[in-house]
Amino acid sequence: MSTEGSLSGLPVVWHEDCLRHDPAGEVWLGQRDAGTEVPARATAILRALTAAGATVVPPQVHDRDALLAVHDQGLVDHLATIWADWTAGGYPREYGRDRVVPYVFPTPALLAGMPPRVPAATHAQPGLYCYDTMTLIGPGSWEAIQAAADCARTAAALLIEGTSAAYALCRPPGHHAGPAGYGGSCYLNNAAIAAQALRTAGAGTVAVIDIDAHHGNGTQSIFYNRADVFYGSVHVDPAAGWFPHYLGFADETGSGAGRGWTRNIPLAPGTGDDAWLTAVGQLCARARGAEAVVLSLGVDAAAADPESPLQVTAAAYHQAGELVGRIAPVAAVQEGGYDVASLGEYVVATLRGVQSGRARASA
Ligand SMILES: [Zn+2]
Numbered sequence: 001m002s003t004e005g006s007l008s009g010l011p012v013v014w015h016e017d018c019l020r021h022d023p024a025g026e027v028w029l030g031q032r033d034a035g036t037e038v039p040a041r042a043t044a045i046l047r048a049l050t051a052a053g054a055t056v057v058p059p060q061v062h063d064r065d066a067l068l069a070v071h072d073q074g075l076v077d078h079l080a081t082i083w084a085d086w087t088a089g090g091y092p093r094e095y096g097r098d099r100v101v102p103y104v105f106p107t108p109a110l111l112a113g114m115p116p117r118v119p120a121a122t123h124a125q126p127g128l129y130c131y132d133t134m135t136l137i138g139p140g141s142w143e144a145i146q147a148a149a150d151c152a153r154t155a156a157a158l159l160i161e162g163t164s165a166a167y168a169l170c171r172p173p174g175h176h177a178g179p180a181g182y183g184g185s186c187y188l189n190n191a192a193i194a195a196q197a198l199r200t201a202g203a204g205t206v207a208v209i210d211i212d213a214h215h216g217n218g219t220q221s222i223f224y225n226r227a228d229v230f231y232g233s234v235h236v237d238p239a240a241g242w243f244p245h246y247l248g249f250a251d252e253t254g255s256g257a258g259r260g261w262t263r264n265i266p267l268a269p270g271t272g273d274d275a276w277l278t279a280v281g282q283l284c285a286r287a288r289g290a291e292a293v294v295l296s297l298g299v300d301a302a303a304a305d306p307e308s309p310l311q312v313t314a315a316a317y318h319q320a321g322e323l324v325g326r327i328a329p330v331a332a333v334q335e336g337g338y339d340v341a342s343l344g345e346y347v348v349a350t351l352r353g354v355q356s357g358r359a360r361a362s363a
Contacts, residue, residue: 006053007351011166013059013154017147018042018171020140024099027133036306036338037185042171045334048344059150066153069200070192070222072180078129079187080142089122100137102127131183145187148172152190155331156197159292164358165330167351173335175216175296176244184244191296191333192222195229198292205230207287209324211280212298212335213308215248219296220262227257230290232283234276236308237266269309273316276301280320284327293328295354298335299346305339314346318353325357
C-alpha cells in the first residue's frame with residue numbers, strides 16, 4: 001500500500017470565511033473551556049493539502065434553498081439572526097456574555113406533552129435550537145456557517161459536472177446538526193446538504209459514509225425515514241460514555257421507508273486499525289450500488305486526537321479512503337479532527353486513498 005503520490009487534480013473547495021467563526025471556547029459542565037474546534041484546524045489542513053499538490057477552488061454561493069432542502073426554516077433563520085439579536089439585547093456589553101449560549105431547553109421533561117413555543121426572551125431562544133452548551137455563536141459565525149455549506153454544496157456540484165472526487169474544507173463541521181437543531185460544534189449539516197444536492201441532480205441513491213470518531217446523529221436524523229440516502233457510521237460507542245450519548249446505537253437502522261437505510265457500527269474505546277477498517281469495509285459493502293458517496297471525513301479517530309479514544313493510524317485512513325473511492329464518485333466533507341499537529345497528514349492520506357480507489361474503480 002502506498003500513501004505517497006500527488007493530490008494534483010483533486011479540487012479542494014475552500015473559503016476564508018470559514019476562519020471567521022470564533023466560538024471562543026465552549027461551555028462544558030458549566031465551565032468555559034478553550035475548546036478544540038479552532039480556526040487553526042482549517043489552516044493546518046489547507047497547508048497540508050496545498051503541499052500535497054491539491055488545487056484550491058472557491059465555492060459557488062448558493063441561496064437558502066440549498067439549506068432548506070435539509071433544514072427547517074426556523075433553524076436557518078435563528079442561526080442567521082441570533083448574533084445580531086444578542087448584541088442588540090446588550091448581552092455582551094451589559095451582562096458579559098460574549099457568545100450566544102443556551103440556558104433553558106424545551107425537553108420533553110419540561111414541556112410534558114405541550115408544544116414548544118418560540119420564547120419571547122432572546123436569551124431563551126437558543127435552547128429551542130441548540131441541544132448542548134458547547135456550541136457557541138459569535139461575530140463571524142454565520143458567515144463561516146454559510147461558507148462551509150457553500151463548500152460542501154460546491155463539492156457536490158463538481159461531482160454532478162463529472163469530477164470523480166472532490167473535497168470540501170468545511171469549518172465549522174456539520175454532522176451533529178439535524179433538521180431543526182444544532183450542537184456538537186456543528187450548525188448546519190454540510191454533508192447532508194451535499195448528499196441532498198446529489199439526489200436533486202439525479203443521483204439514484206447516495207451513500208453517506210461517516211468515519212468521524214463520533215456518531216453523526218444529525219445526518220442520521222435527516223435521512224432516517226428515507227430510502228434514497230444510505231447513512232453508515234463507524235464511531236466510538238455511545239454506550240461507553242461518548243458523545244452524542246443518546247444516539248448512534250447499532251439498533252438504530254432507519255424507520256418507515258428508510259428501514260435498513262441506516263447502519264451504525266459502534267466500537268469500544270481503544271479500538272485500532274483492524275477492527276475500524278473491518279467496520280468501514282462493512283459500511284462500504286452495504287453502500288455498493290450508490291451512484292455517489294459523501295464521505296463525512298472526520299479524522300478524530302486518530303490516536304493523538306484529544307476528543308476520542310480510538311487509535312487509528314493515517315495508513316488505515318488511507319485504506320478507508322480507498323474502500324470508499326471504489327464505490328462511486330466521492331464528495332469528501334471535513335468533519336472533526338482536533339490534533340492540529342497531525343490532522344493535515346490524516347486528511348491527505350485519506351484523500352490519496354480516495355483517488356487510488358477511484359482509479360481502481362475506473363480501471
Ligand atoms: Zn467527531
